[in-house]
Amino acid sequence: QKEVEQNSGPLSVPEGAIASLNCTYSDRGSQSFFWYRQYSGKSPELIMFIYSNGDKEDGRFTAQLNKASQYVSLLIRDSQPSDSATYLCAVKRGSTLGRLYFGRGTQLTVWP
């Protein structure tokens, strides 16, 4: 079982719609959860992180964490074509020195 699993997609949504990206993780001791966006050929850039169960909102982005289900999601409201990228879920386990475990990413396309 992989540490972090994501549906690789591709996920395609129309402009203005809500895009929903999902991630599950295997280690119950995981402490911190991160969403990165990666444009083709570029390095990952942080969108947001979450530590506690529930929702965390930042502009058009909402991260949701359910530790009991070992599930993290990212909602993108009012999706824009510029949101088209690969979204990486990353997890920091409690037993490690800060290394991140990444999923393989979900490719999102927002069409005008």
Add this chain to the structure above:
Amino acid sequence: DTGVSQDPRHKITKRGQNVTFRCDPISEHNRLYWYRQTLGQGPEFLTYFQNEAQLEKSRLLSDRFSAERPKGSFSTLEIQRTEQGDSAMYLCASIPTGGETQYFGPGTRLLVL
């Protein structure tokens, strides 16, 4: 520019050659990480430094790989006797003391022919 920088941005080499990459973290970030990313995959952890001490190495880091951070500032990653399977994007990230978020550099894309 106060972000993480990496050099070179691209490297093409022949199999069997040695290559060295450099990472300059954000100033005063004491923690530095190296990752490798192949096409269609997420980044995979290679090694971690806190100041000049290398505290963790992945099993992915074979004997052909070595990393240093001699003065606790910039770091180098060397690959000896490169193989075609080493072709990947090599990413460096840094975190400040007490921080949680890893900030990535632009990466070095390696192609081994």
